[in-house]
């Protein structure tokens with residue numbers, strides 16, 4: 001087990017967002033986090049990432065903070081640095097020293113190798129999003145938390161994302177993924193955690209989940 005939530009609740013001020021959320025994330029699995037707009041998916045993912053404290057309940061992690069990769073709505077890319085410098089900087093922040101070949105290979109995986117020495121500030125939204133994915137997947141985290149990582153990606157880039165998700169799962173990472181296309185991404189998932197009306201409506205095998213019933 002990589003992560004366990006036990007009866008997690010979150011209030012913003014006096015407003016209850018989610019309550020009684022219990023689930024586990026196992027190595028080598030993909031869990032889709034589903035639910036309607038405003039259900040509290042991003043809030044829950046931030047709690048899993050340790051970026052937000054639950055108001056009640058427990059979050060148990062068996063991995064170090066450095067082994068959590070989080071892709072939120074912001075890309076955390078430095079516009080004045082090149083793509084390569086961004087990856088190098090990010091690696092060093094996490095105590096990793098990657099040589100140029102490794103960084104170029106990471107850029108190649110997201111089809112940005114030929115832009116390696118260009119300022120990231122000039123990148124299109126999709127390119128920035130792909131660089132952001134390279135940044136997270138490069139570090140090979142044990143737990144990967146993805147908040148709508150497909151936003152701004154075209155069909156080809158979506159397949160890059162799907163390949164990275166599959167490769168991370170293959171090497172034993174546990175992934176929690178807020179997808180904006182739950183119905184089509186179910187085939188890529190092992191489990192679904194669906195939130196509705198502030199609580200868990202479904203936590204179980206992806207095969208047994210019917211998106212229409214929840215969203």
Ligand SMILES: Nc1ncnc2c1ncn2[C@@H]1O[C@H](COP(=O)(O)OP(=O)(O)OP(=O)(O)O)[C@@H](O)[C@H]1O
Pocket residue numbers: 012017035036037038039040041042043044
């Ligand atoms: N920092 C915050 N302070 C106060 N309220 C917040 C904060 N962050 C989120 N909320 C509120 O909490 C609720 C859940 O938001 P959240 O972003 O977690 O939902 P979501 O399921 O990810 O939504 P979406 O599918 O639209 O991205 C929303 O009503 C939102 O306005």
